[in-house]
Amino acid sequence: MKICVLGAGVIGLTTAWCLAEAGHDVIIIDRHASTAKEASAANGAQLSYAFVAPLASPATLKKLPSLLLSRDSPMRIRARLDPALIAWGALFLLACRPAAVRETMSAQLALAALSRSELTRLTQSLHLSFGLRTAGKLVIHRSARDFKAACRSVAATGEEPGQQILSAAECLALVPALQFDAAQFAGGIFTASEQVGDCAAFCAALTVRLRQRSNVAWLLDTSIFGPVRCGDKLVAVHTGKGQVAADHFVLCMGAASAAFARACGFYLPIYPLKGYSITLTRPPDARVLRHSITDMERKLVFAPLARDGRSAVRIAGIADLERNDMTLDGRRIDILRRAAAELLGLDAAGDIAPWCGLRPATPDSRPIIGWSPLDGLFINSGHGMLGWTLACGSARLTADMIERNRPASETGAFALRRAA
Template sequence: MTHPSSSPRHVCILGAGIVGLATAWRLQRDGHTVTVIDSAHSGAGASAANGAQLSYSYVQPLADPSIWRQLPKLLLANDSPLKLRLRMDPHQWAWGLSFLAACRASVSRDTTAQLLHLAAQSRLAFDTLRAETAMDADHSTTGKLVLYPTEASFAAARHQMALQRVLGSEQHALSPAECVAIEPALSHRTSHFHGAVYTPSESAADCLKVCQALEQLLRARGVRFLLDTPVTGLVRRGDRVVEARTPAGAVHADAFVMALGTGSRRLAAALGLRLPVYPLKGYSITLDIQDGADATSAPAVNVTDAGRKIVFARIGQRLRVAGMAELVGEDRRISSDRIDALVSATRDMFPRATRFENVHPWAGLRPATPKGLPVLGRLPAGPANLLFNTGHGALGFTLAFGSAEHIAAALRPQVRPVAAGLAACSA
């Protein structure tokens, strides 16, 4: 349902990933004139080949008390799923210290509650979009199984599940045998995990396909796109941004939305604003499901291996396998060791799902805040007409449409929230 704004404006959205495009969709429906600018094509960044899981009801903030006992491994082990490469970078150190300060039970509980609320808004908005447009995005709602290798990790998961149940999530703690009843392709793995949490309502979809479909829909509705066009700077006069500078010329607008992922920090810094976002590098591979694969070979349900921190998502006739979180700066190189680890994990989990002939490797930078909450709205002391929509970490696809609702609300004349309310500007 469209909610016309009482004061339609020209809004310039910086970024054509899933977050920027979801925002463009919502604002165009409010009656705003919209321009989208990006240095690449739609969905080219962290949206291109992410984990594909839509985790609306089961979230586990990265900033968790368990991080403290894992620190030696994170710093020293080459095969750790969370890797920290210390650099001569004051921003990395400041972000890391803020992250460790957020690894407290009280902070994790608060973050969980806020993420679940935002995810519920996002699910509703994305469901509405799909119902209205019938876009082809390999969407499925088959649920998610998170597998835990030890009794201790399973106990911690049940504690998190109890917290989320109070907040409205429907989940079940299952034995390995019960998992196989839901996902037969796990039948050979029952001795490798102690138990699992099953969330029946969880979904998966191809984020890149969603981005491409949104671009087509938005162009048909009159939205202007400047792709392969980097934003080289923003011009501020007093309390307002008046233009975005690009090689194609200046773009003037009444309001600007910063949805450039990790690139948002650079533009914010040029305006004297501190944005607590650091890139978390992640990897994925995409494999074709083998012809004739039956229910005991290829998974239909989304699966997360909590021990290795690797996710498996069925998107049509492909299997997306994603994982790792590296704090290594703006390094987009694809590590062969990380890709080999994803291939090895897939061979262990689902050896008959694919022939492993064509492995499509990918690496991307996910914009993360120390607490794990996105930055939504104005920054303190920032221009009144510059809104931020970034810092979603590994939940960009999950939270994109809910975040767009917050930006739309912020652009209504009676609402001018500052980002520190929901997000992580205080980190």
């Protein structure tokens, strides 16, 4: 079959690889002149297979007023009176129910396990180099109440291999780079099996491999304007370089997926969560960060990376509900600067490589993977803050479902109908 992949971020590229590997003729379209230019460019770098809790939860619901009203909150609403946000927000509130959270956790853990397996396979078979390392991840909790809840969650779900509940003193012993005093936080959960990797470097390496395949064609620097329908079937897309026809299309356009779906005549519950990151090249005299860290209260992540032969730290987070605004807000970058100084003692006054991007979020944090109401259009989008973690597993499911093979993981939890 000829299959057109719409979007060349980490979701689109992994999807294109799985489809091309299965023998299909693949064409990749993206509006940018090169791959991975949006949410895949400088994300948090954590491959977080064990920590896939959704943003929507009873705990988030309780904290929502303070989260949204505080100027320095990690989450803010910047889009006023937006009908799309109102519709998305109503579904978000429904997704905060405990039963919905449990369903999401179960589905995401299964998809994360598949994704880890697929990433390992691709890395080894294609000899991809992108700084992949099993660094372990420490999730720190500032409040005793949140820490006790996290400990209960670990006990209820069963500990991951190598997962430990640590006191504040034990956290400081594990991560000497932390500048905390033991009295400043309650404790942490450490998972030794968690990984880090540079998503942009992965995309660049996979792009090289895709360009070596004779059954993959490219249309980069090409805007996608809308669908070409024949009755209830999508037969082509309008682009800046003319119509592109195919047997099937896979929607991997990130935050732009919802607009394309509207043009196709259906509602896709995806809204952009604007995130930020800074990347600090570690000065020679700074202490090395060996494990990745998540500051649960502030919703910030700190990941050790290797870039151009030097060690670096990626600090990322923030979730602003801000419709399609790519303006780099200096006040949000300052939050990351201060966090780097307070948590790790890193000077973020110099060249910090600031970045912002729009994460395509669904109300329940689960991606949408499955056939759309429009015949011929498959959806693989809406991965929110877990796109890097879930990309390879989502691509595997997509290829299996398009080929009508038995998928490697349960797919009903990711169907569009569960979210609409």
